[in-house]
Amino acid sequence: MATLSADVPTETQTLVHYEVSDGVALFTLDDPPANTYTHEMMRQIDAAILRARFDATVDVIVITGKGDKFFCAGANINMLQKADPTWKYYFCLHANETLLKLEHTPKLVIAALNGHTVGGGLEIAMAADLRIARRGAGKIGLPEVALGVLPGTGGTQRLTKLVGTSKAIELMVQGNNLDFDQAAAMGIVNQVLDSESRDGFLEQVMAYAKQFTRPNKATFAVGNIKRSCQSGAELPLEQGLALERELQALLFNSSDAKEGLNAYVEKRTPHFTGK
Structure with a gap:
């Protein structure tokens, strides 16, 4: 390296x-x-x-x-x-x-x-x-x-x-x-x-x-899981859930979410790009 x-x-x-x-x-x-x-x-x-x-x-x-x-x-x-x-x-x-x-x-x-x-x-x-x-x-x-x-x-x-x-x-x-x-x-x-x-x-x-890098893992999802936990930990539950929903909305619109869902239905290994 x-x-x-x-x-x-x-x-x-x-x-x-x-x-x-x-x-x-x-x-x-x-x-x-x-x-x-x-x-x-x-x-x-x-x-x-x-x-x-x-x-x-x-x-x-x-x-x-x-x-x-x-x-x-x-x-x-x-x-x-x-x-x-x-x-x-x-x-x-x-x-x-x-x-x-x-x-x-x-x-x-x-x-x-x-x-x-x-x-x-x-x-x-x-x-x-x-x-x-x-x-x-x-x-x-x-x-x-x-x-x-x-x-x-x-x-x-x-x-x-x-x-x-x-x-x-x-x-x-x-x-x-x-x-x-x-x-x-x-x-x-x-x-x-x-x-x-x-x-x-x-x-x-x-x-x-x-194992947490592309194409093995949906890194956009990993980053937002981290954000939801680290930022949400300091919020009241209702606000933490609101943050979680907003981050989930971003992920639903991502290429990786589409790839993950399609790979599951097609019974194949997903290939994630972090987008």
């Missing part, structure tokens, strides 16, 4: 590698040893999200970490320790805006947890639609209470939605890290895969992701 980085800020090193293969855009967080994120990395994540949005060849986004020890260990503590409170506020604001952008991009987003996924790393992963982890590769959790702060990049909100209010509070005030199987049992992780290497794990995740 060729690395494409033209739309990523150039004043610093490349901290987010952007690659496209068979309809899947792969973002790789790369700041050893723990892939912690700085403002520069978050800006590059932001740019990569926009690039994938506008890339007509991309149906699915996969986010992973460089190396085999860390997906991401959260925000860079040395950076935060040196910054003043006003700067840190705007840093958190931009990070929140970036992850909301990821969450509302109408393309499926999968976090491939290749190693430890803690603090802000888990907050990035929870902004993805699906989380797939490599068994035994690391821990997962929100330990910010040990620093005297709360998980401030969406952690309190997204973890609560995943596991419920009481369990989320318990996990965050205790600050304990879990293994991936424990996280899967709670619904934080969707799947845990066995793999002897990080590269083998990533190959499995990419193969999984490709």
Whole structure:
């Protein structure tokens, strides 16, 4: 896969590698040893999200970490320790805006947890639609209470939605890290895969992701299912149903809906175009 980085800020090193293969855009967080994120990395994540949005060849986004020890260990503590409170506020604001952008991009987003996924790393992963982890590769959790702060990049909100209010509070005030199987049992992780290497794990995740690309899947429908769930989750039921109906109306007029219905009647495999 060729690395494409033209739309990523150039004043610093490349901290987010952007690659496209068979309809899947792969973002790789790369700041050893723990892939912690700085403002520069978050800006590059932001740019990569926009690039994938506008890339007509991309149906699915996969986010992973460089190396085999860390997906991401959260925000860079040395950076935060040196910054003043006003700067840190705007840093958190931009990070929140970036992850909301990821969450509302109408393309499926999968976090491939290749190693430890803690603090802000888990907050990035929870902004993805699906989380797939490599068994035994690391821990997962929100330990910010040990620093005297709360998980401030969406952690309190997204973890609560995943596991419920009481369990989320318990996990965050205790600050304990879990293994991936424990996280899967709670619904934080969707799947845990066995793999002897990080590269083998990533190959499995990419193969999984490709089932959601054209012509295998109606990607226009996938994107609108995501939009209905992510946007509708914040609405009262009646308004959520209204959003669902409007998105369904768009799909009823799509070429993929016609193809799907015709293929069903004709007892053949559909060939979707994402339109």
